[in-house]
Amino acid sequence: MDIVFLHDLEVECVIGVWEWERRINQKVIIDLDMGWDIGPAAASDALKDTLSYKDVAKRVTAYVQDARANLVESLAQGIADILLGEFDLQWCRVRVNKRGAVTGARDVGVIIERGVC
Numbered sequence: 001m002d003i004v005f006l007h008d009l010e011v012e013c014v015i016g017v018w019e020w021e022r023r024i025n026q027k028v029i030i031d032l033d034m035g036w037d038i039g040p041a042a043a044s045d046a047l048k049d050t051l052s053y054k055d056v057a058k059r060v061t062a063y064v065q066d067a068r069a070n071l072v073e074s075l076a077q078g079i080a081d082i083l084l085g086e087f088d089l090q091w092c093r094v095r096v097n098k099r100g101a102v103t104g105a106r107d108v109g110v111i112i113e114r115g116v117c
Helices: 019-023 039-044 053-067 072-086
Strands: 003-013 026-035 091-097 109-115
Touching (some): 003 053, 026 053, 026 072, 053 072, 072 109
Antiparallel strands (some): 091 109
């Protein structure tokens, strides 16, 4: 399986369970690895035959900003559902990083894989 990736997508959103977190925007950093057959696009050299990471980035950004999720787990699952359902992927890996959420740790978050690799 080929992989199209989109890493370090930064999105400002409401995320968190604490009252103070619900009143502010915080940055999450998203990495996406998406199973996609690049053969047709490689042969045709045509955008219509590939997975548009621009379209993926726009859709995921809109979702994250609208979700107002409590947990990064919920956010990651919602992103995976969009990738598999709307972009016709067979497999995806979603990493959601809530940088700085834990004192002393730079990166914290979740990585999920969904679909069949």
